[in-house]
Amino acid sequence: MSASDMLKTIKDDDVEYVDIRFTDPRGKLQHVTVMADQVDEDFIESGFMFDGSSIAGWKTIDKSDMKLMLDPESVYIDPFYAEKTMAVHCTVYEPDTMERYERDPRGTARNAEEYLKASGVGDTAYMGPEAEFFIFDNVRYQVGMNKVSYEVDAIDAAWNTDTEFEMGNMGHRPGIKGGYFPVNPVDDAQDLRSEMLSTMKRIGMKVDKHHHEVASCQHELGLIFSTLTKQADELQKYKYIIQNVAHAYGKSATFMPKPIAGDNGTGMHVNMSIWKDGKPTFAGDKYADLSDNALYYIGGILKHAKALNAFTNPSTNSYKRLIPGFEAPVLRAYSASNRSGCIRIPWAESPKAKRVEARFPDPSANPYLAFSALLMAGIDGIKNKIHPGEAMDKDLYDLPAEELAGIPTVCASLREAMEELEKDCEFLLAGDVFTMDQIEGYMDLKWDEIYAYEHCPHPIEFKMYYSC
Incomplete structure (x- = not known):
């Protein structure tokens, strides 16, 4: 228009x-x-x-x-x-x-697209995010000097199997890690998700599906891929519509990565590809039918993964998801189809669909900054021919301890991510896509969050230490 x-x-x-x-x-x-x-x-x-x-x-x-x-x-x-x-x-x-x-995220995304063209690597970057979310019926929290608490609840939550409701308890609900893909009445959010997806379609968004996710109260809608800045716009609309439709139903939707303990957290897998002159550049004859450039792109992301965490996993809560045992992709490895590493190469029927999927990002990310940082890491990998090494075609969750110890991981905390970004930000500055002023301003905001988090007593500390 x-x-x-x-x-x-x-x-x-x-x-x-x-x-x-x-x-x-x-x-x-x-x-x-x-x-x-x-x-x-x-x-x-x-x-x-x-x-x-x-x-x-x-x-x-x-x-x-x-x-x-x-x-x-x-x-x-x-x-x-x-x-x-x-x-x-x-x-x-x-x-x-x-x-x-220079601190405007949308401007950064446009800078990244321009830098891609100037680099000669390609002229179009496509992004396909898969942002999950939770829906609750009641959310309460407080942070005071003498009280720190939160409580979330939902009628369809796994923990409500024996709750006495005024209208009765029908008993049909997904169990812990049991939400993928039962039909109604176990999945009782079909109409809610359908209205969300239909609303997106009515305003011109390209969407394709919806379903219940693995965790209790967790859901996902499908966005069709688009170019970097446009897709960041679309993801902002995606969040806006989901939260407002849920609100209209008297419910609360959140993109917080880990709002409940003991079940899977919320991720935002990001599918990426680079095209040039109307042709896909990630299709080739190497591993999983990838090109050299696709492998180098993966190498760049794996090399800079800890610095990327500052943008792709920008909340203290993000790192309650990035722990082993909950399908969290914490290991810096890649593979075709295997979902246990940081990078997956999804199966594709044609060269046009050949793409790389980063599995560690989550939807608390600013999409303009996260997509731009991922692209910059990938371009750095291509320009410097950073090969990712051998693929890991095995379930990384079941590796022996001695073998697991040899695989590098992503960051374990937002503090670590900020420290890594400070050490490894040169690749973001290429072509003035990001600037040091922008990065430092962003880090200042995040350090405020880190200090607030680290200086506040947690209820579990009372359980563990009050009587020590």
């Missing part, structure tokens, strides 16, 4: 408001709403000024003026507002130089 198409849609569809949206460094959508009659060609060309000092990790108050530049290709009619509202994603610019603001 061009600017003129956008204006025509506003007129033809009697749009009342335009919701201007952008993404902050942590990955949360932000918005401001303007009357549609204020949006004309000059508005789209000139952009919308806002206060950047009010966004955590961005401008100081003495240099706070920033500009949102609307992207007409990203528009859609918001399905949740009572008044007809067109939503549009924006990239953030410096108003005095009209250069992209």
